[in-house]
Amino acid sequence: MEAPTSVLIVEFWREAGRKAWFTKDDAFDAAIRERFEATHHSAARGELTGWVETAEGALALLLLTDQFPRNLWRGSAHAFATDPLARATAREAIARGHHRATALDLRGFFYLPFQHSEDPADHEFGLSLAEALERDGGESGRWARHHRDVVERFGRFPHRNAALGRRSTADELAFLEGGGFAG
Numbered sequence: 001m002e003a004p005t006s007v008l009i010v011e012f013w014r015e016a017g018r019k020a021w022f023t024k025d026d027a028f029d030a031a032i033r034e035r036f037e038a039t040h041h042s043a044a045r046g047e048l049t050g051w052v053e054t055a056e057g058a059l060a061l062l063l064l065t066d067q068f069p070r071n072l073w074r075g076s077a078h079a080f081a082t083d084p085l086a087r088a089t090a091r092e093a094i095a096r097g098h099h100r101a102t103a104l105d106l107r108g109f110f111y112l113p114f115q116h117s118e119d120p121a122d123h124e125f126g127l128s129l130a131e132a133l134e135r136d137g138g139e140s141g142r143w144a145r146h147h148r149d150v151v152e153r154f155g156r157f158p159h160r161n162a163a164l165g166r167r168s169t170a171d172e173l174a175f176l177e178g179g180g181f182a183g
Contacts, residue, residue, distance in 0.1 A: 004035060004036060004039050006051050006054070006056050006057040006059070006060035007056060007060075009039070009060040009063055009064065010060050010106070012031075013063055013067075014106065016028065018105070024074065029071045029072065032068050032071045032072060033072055036064065036068055039064060040068050040069065040072065043061055043064040043065050043082070044081070044085065046085075048061060048064070049061075052093055055098035055101040056102075058093035058096070058098045058110070059102055059106060059109060059110070061093075062086055062090060062109050062110060065082040065083075065089060065113075066083065066086035066090075066112055066116060067109065075162075076163050077163050079163065080163075083116055086116070087117060089113070090111070090113040098110065099129070104133070104136060104138040105138070107133055108130065108133055110129070111126045111133065111144065112126075112140075113126075114127075114129070115144050115148075118151055118155070118156045118157060119151075120148075123147060123148035124148070126144055127141075127144045127148055129144075131144070146181065147181075150181050154171070157181070158172035158173075158175055158180065159176060159180075159181060
């Protein structure tokens with residue numbers, strides 16, 4: 001079987017749509033695993049870095065390194081293993097202006113790697129981008145603020161603690177038990 005191209009990855013994601021993107025769904029996760037797990041590993045090994053040359057290629061790399069791992073390895077540390085690569089790709093793609101060449105409904109995926117970071121500086125950068133997107137008619141500012149607020153409050157995302165082998169504080173446990181952000 002031939003490896004998926006950036007076009008196929010972006011088409012798959014676009015066709016899945018917003019409801020699938022942010023919902024826990026075993027069938028959707030299985031479809032990603034079947035079609036794109038091997039390509040994720042290629043991206044993680046740095047074998048697809050040339051894709052950042054185009055807007056569509058950069059978006060596909062971001063999906064492979066930021067979004068797909070969250071579907072493929074829910075509840076495990078591997079879900080976050082390629083986050084640094086996703087942030088580096090996002091920075092390069094943004095510097096090249098690829099986010100501006102991408103439709104509003106998909107543009108936010110250039111900014112999500114910063115919202116997924118536990119570094120406050122990444123959140124401020126990502127928030128400025130998400131708010132600009134919001135002014136252009138897109139969505140994501142509300143979630144960027146929410147992500148930032150959680151990291152600002154706890155210094156990390158409490159819902160990741162178990163997967164990353166971190167001990168939760170009493171305040172984090174109360175936040176999670178009270179319906180706090182679950183990722």
